[in-house]
Amino acid sequence: MKTAGIVARKELRQVVGSSWLLLYAALFTALALALSYLGARNLGNLGFENFSRTTASLLNLCLLLAPLVALSLAADSIAGERERGTLAYLLSQPLDRWELLLGKFAGLLAAIGLATVAGFGVAGIAIALFASTMDAGTYALFLALVLALVAVMTGLGLVASVVSRTRVQALGLAVLVWFVAVFVFDLLLIGTVSATSLGGGGLLLALLLNPVEIVRVLAIIQLEPDLQILGPFGSYLLERTGATGASVILGAALAAWVAAPVAAAAWLFESKG
Amino acid sequence: MDEGVEPVLRVEHLGKAFGRARVLHDLSFEVARGEVLALLGANGAGKTTTLTCILGIVPFEGTVTVGGVSVRREGKRARRQIGYVPQTPALRDGDTCHEALRFLAELKGAVAARADELLARVDLVAQRDQRIGSLSGGMRQRLALAAALLADPPVLLLDEPTTSLDAASRREFYALVRQLRGEGRTIVLSTHAVDQLDALADRALILHEGRVAFDGTVAELGARTQRRRYVVSVNGTAAAFRQALRDAGIDAAHVREDGLRWEDILTEAAAGGHEQPPEGAR
Known part of the structure; x- marks a missing residue:
């Protein structure tokens, strides 16, 4: 574990200085700030509704940007080392493959997390200034959910990085995963449900298969359970299990999603040899 | 190898195939403590693959032990006893010399102060805070040698370390290797520098198409070929x-x-x- 920590610190220093992350941090902060300001301006003094709407907009921004950055930075991680010829040298050092992978995962997560927290922090200050009401606990929970999604996507990016021969291949795979998870998955499932009359179990499974959807539904349930915003899968779950039951199921699924990709990446990295 | 001297590196029935292409065939050899073994052979003979197997970077058939530790079973522990200099510089261009050594010292469990000590030894004190990307090939390889020495490992593996260097850098690098030899270090040196064998190595192992074609002292090799x-x-x-x-x-x-x-x-x-x-x- 100590070795993984050393790798993590090194990865954090490297990624924090990368132009990709700086761009993400700047873009995210600027957009978050704009959303907070516009939310307050358009909704006036609507109190908690103002806070909810602004936070929901911020969440949608996170669901779009954070996975893309996490996937692309993680995809570059191992594949980039391999392409630069530094991977074999790293592996010649006294460390195990899983330690290298876990270290990279932790370093990436910390770097992207820092950028996300910075964006959220600035937006939080703006919301506190502009909105008449702010629930700091809910806001912190949103941040935690976004960070969990970053962890999931970092793990998936590492899987792409381990299985790819080149950086371009890894990045291509990462962008494909992002596109499917953020844009295609919902449409595909709605089409499948319509065509196959998927039952309740099918609907639930469909929801749990997409971590972006899990975070979105979980966040909405915590904020303001609105059946229209929740979508067909979230609405089904909420009706069947209630808010607490849905939160427990989705929370457990998210935890599994955090652990599974990084474990899979470590296993693939180890077995690829 | 001298009778009765405990080998610090033991390779037994080493085999390696990449897909259908068999690169190493049943290779066995030992290196005694303090011995310098020159690994010779044409490109593609299996020199680099042999070294990567010793490091445990790739899966292999057979047994490799370093200081009695099995590379396959305890790779991390075995690698603690090895300092490795690759054929081409493999440190990140964006790091400074000192940053790179400090990171590797941490990984190897060496004290951080060793970084400065070794930068002085390989004559890179002036380049301490310079980015690796701005160094010449010779400087990079000297830095890699410094990195290999960080934890004072009992075994050094040098994989054609002078391949990409000009004549002057090559001379400087080999002067360092001669110093290390003088200190009684155990070294496996993969090289094409046949003309330097007398000064650099005690024993030569020639690989030909993944098989041992010759294993003997440099003097024996000289007697046969010169x-x-x-x-x-x-x-x-x-x-x-x-x-x-x-x-x-x-x-x-x-x-x-x-x-x-x-x-x-x-x-x-x-x-x-x-x-x-x-x-x-x-």
């Missing part, structure tokens, strides 16, 4: 050269076509297949 060897560079064709020899009344039966390398000559001569050592022309 009796009558002529390496001639000609501007014209080998056929014209052969004709010129015949015209001069010299038997040209052993003149080889162009493209022949030192390693080929050594391999063939060391295998003892010639009453008269072959002459090379390229």
Whole structure:
């Protein structure tokens, strides 16, 4: 574990200085700030509704940007080392493959997390200034959910990085995963449900298969359970299990999603040899 | 290897295949403490693959132990006892020399102060805070040697460390290797520098198509190959050269076509297949 920590610190220093992350941090902060300001301006003094709407907009921004950055930075991680010829040298050092992978995962997560927290922090200050009401606990929970999604996507990016021969291949795979998870998955499932009359179990499974959807539904349930915003899968779950039951199921699924990709990446990295 | 001296590196029945291509065939050798083994062979003979197997970077058949520790079972512990210098510089361009050494010192469990000490040893003090990307090839390889020495490992693996260097950098690097040899370090040096063997190594192991073609002392290798060897560079064709020899009344039966390398000559001569050592022309 100590070795993984050393790798993590090194990865954090490297990624924090990368132009990709700086761009993400700047873009995210600027957009978050704009959303907070516009939310307050358009909704006036609507109190908690103002806070909810602004936070929901911020969440949608996170669901779009954070996975893309996490996937692309993680995809570059191992594949980039391999392409630069530094991977074999790293592996010649006294460390195990899983330690290298876990270290990279932790370093990436910390770097992207820092950028996300910075964006959220600035937006939080703006919301506190502009909105008449702010629930700091809910806001912190949103941040935690976004960070969990970053962890999931970092793990998936590492899987792409381990299985790819080149950086371009890894990045291509990462962008494909992002596109499917953020844009295609919902449409595909709605089409499948319509065509196959998927039952309740099918609907639930469909929801749990997409971590972006899990975070979105979980966040909405915590904020303001609105059946229209929740979508067909979230609405089904909420009706069947209630808010607490849905939160427990989705929370457990998210935890599994955090652990599974990084474990899979470590296993693939180890077995690829 | 001397009888009764405990080997610090033991390779037994080492085999490696990449897909259908078998690169190493049942390789066995030992390196005693304080011995310098030169690993020779033409490109593709299996030198680098042998070293990567010793490091446990790739899966392999057979057994490799370093200081009695199995590379396959306890790779991390075994690698603690190895310092490795790769063929091409493999440290990140964006790091400074000191940053790179500090990170590797942490990984190896060495004290951070060793970084400055070793930068002085390889004459890179002035480049301490310079980015690796701005260093010359020779400086990078000296830095890699410093990195290899961080934890004062009992075994050094040097994989053709001077391949990409100019003559001056090569001389500087080999001077460092000679110093290390003088300190009694155990070194496996993969090299094409056959002319440096006497000064650099105690023993030579020649690989040919993944098999051991020769394993003996440098003196034995010299006795087999240096009796009558002529390496001639000609501007014209080998056929014209052969004709010129015949015209001069010299038997040209052993003149080889162009493209022949030192390693080929050594391999063939060391295998003892010639009453008269072959002459090379390229």
